[in-house]
Amino acid sequence: MTTHAFGAHAADQPLVAMAIQRRAPGPLDVQIDIAYCGVCHSDLHTVRSEWPGTLYPCVPGHEIVGHVSAVGDAVSGFNVGDVVGVGCLVDSCRHCASCEEGLEQYCTSGMVGTYNGRTTDAPGHTLGGYSQRIVVDQRFVLHVRHPQAQLAAVAPLLCAGITTYSPLRHWGAGPGKKVGIVGIGGLGHMGVKIAHAMGAHVVAFTTSEAKRHEIHQLGADDVVNSRDAAQMQAHVGSFDFILNTVAAPHVLDAYTALLKRDGTLCLVGAPAAPHPSPNVAELIFHRKAIAGSLIGGLPETQEMLDFCAQHGIVADIEMIAAHDIDAAYARMLNSDVKYRFVIDCATMGV
Template sequence: MSTKAYGAYAADKPLEPIAIERRPVGAHDVAIAIAYCGVCHSDLHQVRGEWNGTLYPCVPGHEIVGHVTAVGDQVSKFSVGDVVGVGCMVDSCQSCASCDEGLEQYCEKGFIGTYNGATNDAPGHTMGGYAQAIVVKDDFVLKVSHAPEQLAAVAPLLCAGITTWSPLRHWNVGPGKTVGIVGIGGLGHMGVKLAHALGAHVVAFTTSEAKRQDALDLGADAVVVSRNADEMAAYADKFDFILNTVAASHDLDAFTALLKRDGTMTLVGVPEHGHPAPNVAALIFRRRAIAGSLIGGIAETQEMLDFCAEKGITAEIEMIAAQDIDAAYARMQKSDVKYRFVIDNATLTD
C-alpha cells in the first residue's frame, strides 16, 4: 500500500514529501489511518544522523494516534473505527524474560523501533508516523479512550507520557512522597502532570526563572531555579524520588544531594556527552541511588493512557503542518516550544 509520508534521504537533507510502502494487513496486523503524530527530540537526532546507524530514507515519528481502517483475521482486540495509538515499539522477540514480564522495552534481543528498526518489509527498516497510515502488529497497538477533541494532545503521551510514567510507577510515587522533576520540557512537563495526579508533593526544577509560573500551572507544588544555590540548599535531604529528564550533560551531584536516605534519582535523558562522574561518597553514606529508565512496556503504556483519560490529562502542544517540520526542529533545538509539537497528518495531502 503506497502511503504519503514526510522524511529525509540523508542527514544533511531537509525533510520532504516521499511515498512509502506499507505491508498488506496480515493475520495479526492492524492498519491505522494516522490523524496526529507527536514530534520527539529523538526524531531530530535520528533523521539528522546524530545517532549512529540511521537508515535512509528515514521517516520519523513514534507518538501516533489514529483510527483503525482494517484488521487481520486473527485480531480480536480491535475493530475498524477504533481510536488507537502506537508508541516507540512495533515488535519484540516476545519470548525472553523481559517480554514475558510485559517489559518489551528491555527485550533481550532488542525491540523493533517504530522507525529505523530492522524489518522484512521494504526497504528493510521501519518507517514511522510522519505518514498517512501505518500497519502494526496487534500486540503493539494501544486503545485510546480520550475525547475526540483531545486526540492531538494525546499523541505525545505515547513517548513523553510513558517515559515519565514508567519510572514514577516503578519507584512507587504517590501520596506521602516528595518528588522532584528536573527539566520542564516535553518530558518534564508530563512528569509534573503525572506525579501531581498520582498524589505526590511535586517540586519542579528549572534553569529558567521564566518557567516558574508555567511549572506551577502544570501542577507543581513548588519550583526551584537550579542555578540558585540558596533555593537548592533549602531542599537538601528532602526528596524520596527525583525524575531527571534533562538530556544534556550536567552535574548530577547537585541533585543527588537533595535525596533522602534511600532516595533514588532516575535518568531518562541520554546526553550527547557523558555526565561528570558522581560523588560516590554522597551515594554510599546515604544509601542513595542513581538509576535509569527506558520508555515503558505495552501493558504499562495502556495503564498510563487509561489513567490519563480518567484524569483528563494530555500534553501541552503546538500543532504544525507536516511542511513545517524543519522549522519545528530548528525551534526545538532552541527549546522554543511549549511543550510538544504535533503534526496534523491531514496536511500530508497538501
Template sequence: MHVHAYGAHAGDRPLEALTIERREPGAQDVSIEIAYCGVCHSDLHTVRAEWGGTLFPCVPGHEIVGTVNAVGSEVTRFKVGDTVGVGCMVDSCGHCGSCNEGVEQYCENGFTGTYNGATADAPGHTLGGYSRGIVVDQRFVLSISHPAEQLAAVAPLLCAGITTYSPLRHWNAGPGKKVGVVGIGGLGHMAIKIAHAMGAEVVAFTSTPAKRQDATDLGADSAVVSRDAEEMAAQANSFDLIIDTVAASHDLDAYVALLKRDGALVMLGVPEHPHPSPNVGQMIFGRKSIAGSLIGGIAETQEMLDFCAKHGIVSDVEMIRIQQIDEAYERMLRSDVRYRFVIDNASLDGAA
C-alpha cells in the first residue's frame, strides 16, 4: 500500500515528500496510522549520512505514536482502534540469549532498526515514522494508556524515555539512592523526571548556570554547574549512580570522583571523538565502574510506558509540521529546543 512520507535521497540533500510502499499486514502484523513522531538526534545523523552506512532513500523516525487501523489474522494483543507506539526496533532474531531474556536491544545477531535496517520489504531496508503509516510485527508494538491530549508528548518516550528508564531500573534508582543526571536536553530532562518519580534524590549537572532553574522545575532536588570546581568538589563520593547523556567528548574523571564506592557512571551518548582516557586508579580504589546502556527491551519499554502513564510523565515537546523538519534539525544542533521536537504527521497529508 502507498503511504505519504518524508525522507532524503542523499546525505547532502534536504528531506522531501516521498511516496513509499508498506507491506499488506501479514498474520502477525499490526498496521498503524501514525499520528505523531518524535525527532531524535539519531534521525539527523542517519539521514545526513554522518555515521556512515545510511541506506537511501532514508525515512527516519523511531518515536512513533498512532492508532491501529488493521491487524493480521493471528494478532491477539491489539485490535483496530487501539492507541499504540513503536520505538527503535521492529524485529530481532528471537532466539539468541539476549532475545530469550527479553533484552532484544542486545540481540546477538543484530536487531532490526525501525529505519535503515535490512528487511525483505521494498526498498530492502526499513523506513521509519516520518510517514503516515507503518506495518510492524505485533511483538514490537507497544500499548499506550496516556490520555489523548498527551499523545504527542508521549512519542519521545519511545526513545528518550526508555533510554533513560532502562539504566535507572537496572542500577536500582529509587528511595535512598542519589542519582546524578549530566546534561539537560532530550535525554537528560527525561532522566530527571523518571528518577524523581522513582523516589531517588536527583541532582542535575549542567554547564550553563541559566539551566539551574530548568533542572529543578523538571524535578531535580538540586543542580550543579559542572564548570564550578567548588560545586563539583562538594559532591565528591556521594552518588550511587550518574546518568551521563552528553554525546560530546568530555572528562569522565570529574564524574567518577563523585561516585560512592560501588557507584556507576552510565554513558548514554556516543561521542564523535573518544572521551579522554579515565583514571583507572580512582575506579580501582572505589570499586567504581563506567558502563553503557542502550534503549531497552520490548517488555521493559512497555513497563516504562505504564510507569510514565501512572506518574503523569511525558516529554516536554514543541510540535512541528513535517515541512519544518530541516529547520528543526538546525535548531536541534544549536540545542534550541525544550526539549524534543514532535512531528504532527497529519501535515504529511498535504506534503506529497
C-alpha cells in the first residue's frame, strides 16, 4: 500500500515528501498508523552518509509510536486500536544465542534496522518511521502504556530511553550506587531521569554552566562542569558507574579517574573518529573497565517502557512538522534542542 513519508534520495539532497510502499500485513504482522516519530542523531548520520552503507531512498526514523490499524491472522497479544511502539530493529536471525536470550540487538547474523536494513520488501531495504504507516512482525512491536497525552514524548524512549536504561540496569544502578551521566542531550537527559528513578545518586557532567539548574530539575543530585578541574577532582575515585553519552572524540581518562575500584565507564556514543587511547595503567591498577552498550533487546525494551510508564518518565521534546526536518537537523547539529525533536506524523501528507 502507498504511504506518505519524508526521506532523501541522496546524501547531498534535502529530505522531501515521497510516496513509499508498505507490504500488506502477513499472518504475523502488525500494521501501525504512526502518530509520532522521534528524531535521533543516528538519523542524520545515516541520511547524510556520514556512516558508510546508506541505501537510497533513505527514510529514517526508529522512535515510533502509533496505533494498530490491522493485524495478521496469527497475531497474538495485539489488537486493532492498541497503542504500540517500534524501536531500532524490526528483525534478527531469531535463533543465535543472543536472539534466544532476548538480546536481538547483538544478533550474530546482524539485526535488521528499522531503516537501512536489508529486506525482501521494496525497495530492498527497510524504510523507517518518518512516515504515516509501517508494518512490522509482532515480535518487534511493543506495548505503550503511558497516557494518551504523553505519547509524543514517549517516542524518544524507543531509542534514547532504551540506550540509557539497558546499561544502567545491566551495571546495577540503584540505591547505594553513585552514577555519573556524561553529556546532557537527547540521551543524557534520559539517563539522568532513569538513573534517578532507579534510586541511584546521580551526578551529571556538562560543559555548560548555564544548564546547571535545569539538569537538577531532571533529577540530578549534583552537577559537575567537566571543564572545571577542581570540580572534577572532588569526585576522583568515587563512582560505581559512569554512562558516557558523548558521540565526539574526547579524553576518557578524565572519567576513568573518577571510578572506584571495579567501577565501569560505559560508552553509548559512537564517534566518527576514535577516542584518544586511554591510560591503561589506570584500568590495570584499579581493576576498572571501559565498556560499551547497544540499545536493548525486545524484552528489555518492553521492561523499560513499563518502568517509564510506572514512574511517569518521558522525554523533554519539541514537536515539529515533517517539512521542518532539515531545519531541525541543522539545529540538532548546534545542540539547539531540549532535548529531542519529535515529528507529528499527521503532517506527512500536508
